[in-house]
Amino acid sequence: MDNGGPGGLLQILRDGQPRTRAELAGTTGLGRAAVSSRLEPLLKLELVVPASGAPSTGGRPSARLAFNPSAKLVAAADVGATHATVALTDLSGTILVETTERLEISCGPEAVLDWLLAMVKRHLRVLERATADVIAVGIGLPGPVEHSTGKPTSPPIMPGWDGFDVPAYVQQTLDVPVLVDNDVNLMALGERATRWPSEENMIFLKVATGIGSGVVSGGELQRGAAGVAGDVGHIAVSRGAGILCRCGKSACLEAIAGAPAIAAQLRESGLEAVTGSDVVSLVRSGNLVAIQAVRQAGRDIGEMLNMCVSFINPALIVVGGSLAQSGEHLMAGIRETVYARSTPLATQHLSITQSETGPEAGVVGASILALEYVLSPQRVNHWATKLLCGENEPNNTRIEEHVLQKSRPLLESMGKQFQNT
Template sequence: MDNGGAGELLRILRDGRPRTRADLAGITGLGRAAISSRLESLLELGLVVPVSDAASTGGRPSARLAFNPGARLVAAADVGATHATVALTDLSGRILLETTERLEISCGPEAVLDWLAMTLQGHLKAVKRPATDIIAVGIGLPGPVEHSTGKPTSPPIMPGWDGFDVPAYVQQTFAVPVLVDNDVNIMALGERAARWPNEDNMIFLKVATGIGSGVISGGTLQRGAAGVAGDVGHIAVSNAAGIQCRCGKIACLEAIAGAPAVAAHLRENGLEATTANDVVSLVRSGDLAAIQAVRQAGRDIGEMLNMCVSLVNPSLIVVGGSLAQSGEHLIAGIREMVYSRSTPLATQHLNITQSETGPEAGVVGASILAIEYALAPQRVSGLAATLHPGGRQNTDRQKVERVVPASQPSLRDSVAS
């Protein structure tokens, strides 16, 4: 608990509402002198700034202060199986510049992370900001990640990544904390922050090359004991009986409902479909076989989600990923199974809907992952404590943090979108 330090004042101001010193004193119970001392540190760091007072005239300084999201930058990356997106954001999670390119995760960690670093350096030049303005880096990867170390753990579609020290490699270029998580977890964070900030119990389901989910329960992202909570693509479903999955096991959901499986089914019926985009294009063109295939994939996914609804009891399921771009046909199949098989009490207020954040959910979530760590009240208070009386920062504090936190801060304090 920060107990009213500079970090706690910043947490209050991060909602974007300007406040006076008296306002902050009333909220925290601190005296005016203590408030002024803590605000002085935040002003020196540039994290808060005076704002114009509508009632003020002349040259008097404003009595109100507000969070300054432009004080620093965050680097965010959403790396999928075949594409990667890299962005610079401000401290509110607002994207300043982003790039998406086709990039195979199978190229290996060095190639992918070198591209990430090179792209970020180009973005910094474009926005005319120094690399030292980056306060943290957030990265999402398409496989299981040990969140406490940032290392991928036996990822099925990521050859060469198992146990690779992603934070240490990235910190060779950017000497700041590096937060790494599963790509679906960061999409869940991004979707919630951008569209459902008051939703404390939700599942974000990504349906693309693979199938995975991010589970938010009680306002907190659930990672489980080893960071693989939500790996639903390899749950066995009835229609996949006897079908081998690329993970080596039999009857996995992904083997029949992932985008490659749906595309393969359409090719067997004489249609040209290789990627999720091909499938979506066929559906949007009104092709009946494609519509039926996607609807059936939705039913198979719904069979799995029925179990999740019984276990987690969410009030919201958001479906994203490339195959979700086929729209209501996939959602309809999911709803059909979930609503018919789950108990009435579990589905009475359950909303199943398509992602509204779309492809940007990943980078927004990666940004939030980094921001919430970098601006945690205790960290901000520690940073403020290193300031000299004259306001200059002690250079001895410039230490690289190689170990990421074992637990994610509560999403109740997420960045205001």
């Protein structure tokens, strides 16, 4: 805990529990005067506000202070291969308004990001809030992202996006920090925050147009050296031998178990299926051919996950994405292969379950990504210093390396909030 400035006090108050100055002094070891001086900029910024309901001790009640999630807003976007969701959240990560529309990532970065910005402006009008109330933007993209710059790196299903400076483009309209990551990484953050805040080792697997995963190990999201950790859709599997993938290689899992591959297989059987939604509809209607195809896709995915289980040893695998809506047929195929092929020790305490957060996992994760940066002790201290010096609120335009090193307090507090709603 950084107790050297206002940012340290804010981290304590972000759990939502009101505290008196005396309680903050006891927690931090600071004197009452030091606590008051650190609270001053937080009160001026309205990040902290007086809270009612302090217990009476017979004398004058002590003034309690609490974190104010409604002080500012975060824009969060989850962009997939064929659909995108944009939301505005408060500073606790609670979604206030959101829109999901069909949008092809292949339209290119300018078209997609222009739509994203238009949705942010529309949502601000709905909430009757000003553009200046947005203090950060979090964006998930369906491909590898160099996290330090926010630039996509050789994404196989994103023509025109390679090396595109996403933060710089967004900042032409919203001059605030813009945090960009792979969409499945953000789904992992969102799912963990809402349903599994205490889980230290888990894999979130997205099965949709593409297949990817977000890996949490030792409580930390793992991105790897170049941001491609978890890109499991292009791992070779036995049934894919000789089948060409859109990445240019053959035998990739995605080429036989992704939504387009399953839909193509069903069309060969005379069924009308173009999208993942068509596949799910056929499964839900009880079509035996579709059910068998989805279950086989689950087995193929299980073959890949078997390697992950042996290598990472997760306690939990959560399956999301559009094809997860087909329910137990996909899950049964995955479990069948993983439990049959993995060692008993690796699967002894392993749970494989369907996502409970659903489509909102991505935008929740994008909000967490942005919040953990913009409300970090270092950023809040800088913000407070600028305020006390009479300068405008700072809008750092570059991403720092330590963005998510201390995410546990927010994850646990958000998990409690979602569990209580």
